[in-house]
Amino acid sequence: MNHLIPLDNLVAALSRLPGIGRRTAERMAMALVQDDKGLMRILANALLEADDGIANCERCGNVTLSAINPCELCTRHRKDAQILCVVESPADIMKIEESGGFQGRYHALMGRLSPMHGTGAADLRVDRLLGRIADEGIAEVLIALGTDVESDATASYLKEVLSNREVKVSRIAFGLPAGSAIEYSDATTLARAIQGRQAI
Amino acid sequence: MNHLIPLDNLVAALSRLPGIGRRTAERMAMALVQDDKGLMRILANALLEADDGIANCERCGNVTLSAINPCELCTRHRKDAQILCVVESPADIMKIEESGGFQGRYHALMGRLSPMHGTGAADLRVDRLLGRIADEGIAEVLIALGTDVESDATASYLKEVLSNREVKVSRIAFGLPAGSAIEYSDATTLARAIQGRQAI
Numbered sequence: 001m002n003h004l005i006p007l008d009n010l011v012a013a014l015s016r017l018p019g020i021g022r023r024t025a026e027r028m029a030m031a032l033v034q035d036d037k038g039l040m041r042i043l044a045n046a047l048l049e050a051d052d053g054i055a056n057c058e059r060c061g062n063v064t065l066s067a068i069n070p071c072e073l074c075t076r077h078r079k080d081a082q083i084l085c086v087v088e089s090p091a092d093i094m095k096i097e098e099s100g101g102f103q104g105r106y107h108a109l110m111g112r113l114s115p116m117h118g119t120g121a122a123d124l125r126v127d128r129l130l131g132r133i134a135d136e137g138i139a140e141v142l143i144a145l146g147t148d149v150e151s152d153a154t155a156s157y158l159k160e161v162l163s164n165r166e167v168k169v170s171r172i173a174f175g176l177p178a179g180s181a182i183e184y185s186d187a188t189t190l191a192r193a194i195q196g197r198q199a200i
Numbered sequence: 201m202n203h204l205i206p207l208d209n210l211v212a213a214l215s216r217l218p219g220i221g222r223r224t225a226e227r228m229a230m231a232l233v234q235d236d237k238g239l240m241r242i243l244a245n246a247l248l249e250a251d252d253g254i255a256n257c258e259r260c261g262n263v264t265l266s267a268i269n270p271c272e273l274c275t276r277h278r279k280d281a282q283i284l285c286v287v288e289s290p291a292d293i294m295k296i297e298e299s300g301g302f303q304g305r306y307h308a309l310m311g312r313l314s315p316m317h318g319t320g321a322a323d324l325r326v327d328r329l330l331g332r333i334a335d336e337g338i339a340e341v342l343i344a345l346g347t348d349v350e351s352d353a354t355a356s357y358l359k360e361v362l363s364n365r366e367v368k369v370s371r372i373a374f375g376l377p378a379g380s381a382i383e384y385s386d387a388t389t390l391a392r393a394i395q396g397r398q399a400i
Contacts, residue, residue: 007250010250033250048241048244051240
């Protein structure tokens with residue numbers, strides 16, 4: 001693909017999408033060039049309209065229509081509005097909403113503590129979190145982060161920051177996933193499931 | 201992702217890219233929304249610039265700058281300019297050029313005969329091919345299509361169409377790929393390799 005600068009630029013831009021390597025980007029670019037249904041322009045317009053029409057909720061960080069900010073999850077009635085679920089990203093909010101297992105408010109940190117990726121405490125939306133706890137009369141902060149080292153570090157940091165606030169701090173349970181068998185579980189999952197055992 | 205129309209539209213447009221399912225498109229859309237380096241607009245602009253700046257060569261079908269049409273491969277000196285290599289798509293032209301194994305001209309059909317996908321002879325650039333054979337004094341048509349049923353059907357069709365023209369018709373060889381062992385070759389590859397055996 002030498003000397004076709006617009007094609008090179010398209011491949012370069014597509015390569016920046018998550019999980020898209022150079023070869024896949026080249027294949028996509030060729031498919032776009034060959035498409036006879038105007039996909040190139042349809043995709044460009046969809047991107048421009050999303051760029052204009054979608055924003056992050058100024059309160060919880062969730063994605064929302066630019067015209068509806070704060071977002072619906074922040075403003076409409078929620079049974080457990082005094083519980084604030086802290087997640088890494090808006091994608092997590094969608095996942096938890098889909099599960100139907102939570103009826104409170106959300107707060108996306110927009111990242112995790114990660115010295116390796118240069119993400120420090122100041123990069124997370126912690127000040128905003130503290131402000132909301134006071135403003136919205138939050139009684140419990142539920143930390144819904146994953147099980148890796150960075151999530152654990154972030155959870156520990158949040159616990160410390162919240163220790164002098166009058167708020168309960170909890171974290172989602174770790175254990176066996178639905179439909180799994182002891183026999184096929186890994187050691188860490190089993191250890192955490194045993195550690196987190198509950199009276200029945 | 202209910203009610204976020206611009207996001208839904210973006211996911212729908214991304215889903216139309218080859219090899220991108222709905223889940224991947226959702227993940228891409230979220231990454232684009234979260235990206236703080238303006239990737240959404242960069243990608244949109246790259247698409248618009250490619251849509252304006254890239255075209256198919258009116259002669260061979262290859263991708264080319266809109267301003268350079270017919271493309272360089274059609275106009276610059278080629279040692280074997282009297283050999284016309286027929287391929288399915290511009291991506292194939294790039295592959296063969298990379299291989300360095302061909303020094304003639306190209307002709308992309310923009311598809312293969314495929315009743316299943318509704319691609320008939322009229323959808324391929326066969327009239328243009330016949331015109332070029334006369335106009336450019338082509339002595340040999342080299343069919344460089346793959347080994348599947350649709351490619352075989354297309355090759356047979358081309359052979360028939362070209363049978364009353366004063367032109368040699370050939371097809372690229374099928375056999376063992378480079379670096380492969382008899383032991384690990386599949387039956388069809390071996391059968392075709394034996395059928396296509398050459399005197400040494």
